[in-house]
Amino acid sequence: MRPFAYSFSSPKKLRQGFTLLELMVVIFIIGILLSLATISVSTRSDHSLETEARRFASLMKLASDEAILNARPIAAQLAKKKYQFSISGELENEDTLLRPRDIPEHIALEVVIEDDEIDFDALDAESFANIYILPSGEMTPFSVIFSQADGLAYEVTGDFMGKIAYVGKVKRSEK
Numbered sequence: 033m034r035p036f037a038y039s040f041s042s043p044k045k046l047r048q049g050f051t052l053l054e055l056m057v058v059i060f061i062i063g064i065l066l067s068l069a070t071i072s073v074s075t076r077s078d079h080s081l082e083t084e085a086r087r088f089a090s091l092m093k094l095a096s097d098e099a100i101l102n103a104r105p106i107a108a109q110l111a112k113k114k115y116q117f118s119i120s121g122e123l124e125n126e127d128t129l130l131r132p133r134d135i136p137e138h139i140a141l142e143v144v145i146e147d148d149e150i151d152f153d154a155l156d157a158e159s160f161a162n163i164y165i166l167p168s169g170e171m172t173p174f175s176v177i178f179s180q181a182d183g184l185a186y187e188v189t190g191d192f193m194g195k196i197a198y199v200g201k202v203k204r205s206e207k
């Protein structure tokens with residue numbers, strides 16, 4: 033007696049081509065790979081913009097903590113293409129975290145301090161917009177928007193009570 037074996041195709045007939053299921057699986061895998069590639073390409077362009085905004089928010093929180101712990105006021109000084117921190121009127125060069133930072137060329141700043149929008153073009157090269165952080169934890173209310181030419185923008189805000197927030201993506205204000 034022959035063992036039980038059942039074959040869907042006869043040995044005489046050769047199997048040609050792929051089944052519909054095999055084709056659908058391959059198309060599905062290709063679709064997933066393409067979508068991942070598209071996502072990674074689109075996020076690279078705004079990665080440095082988001083990184084700069086998050087860095088600024090983190091440094092502002094650090095400066096606030098430093099002002100409280102050391103009982104000394106700190107000024108965050110912003111210019112068109114850089115920002116720096118000044119402790120008791122002296123530029124902070126010793127602290128590697130609060131060192132002066134340059135802003136990449138493709139990023140623009142929109143700064144509002146105490147409801148006044150800062151026009152960096154009207155300031156001379158040695159002038160800065162100042163956000164004061166007091167040892168009591170209070171600070172000058174501000175909003176800083178990091179933006180690029182394609183309209184993508186990220187906002188960081190701070191209120192009078194010293195709360196600093198990374199707001200995230202925002203619609204860029206049209207001038």
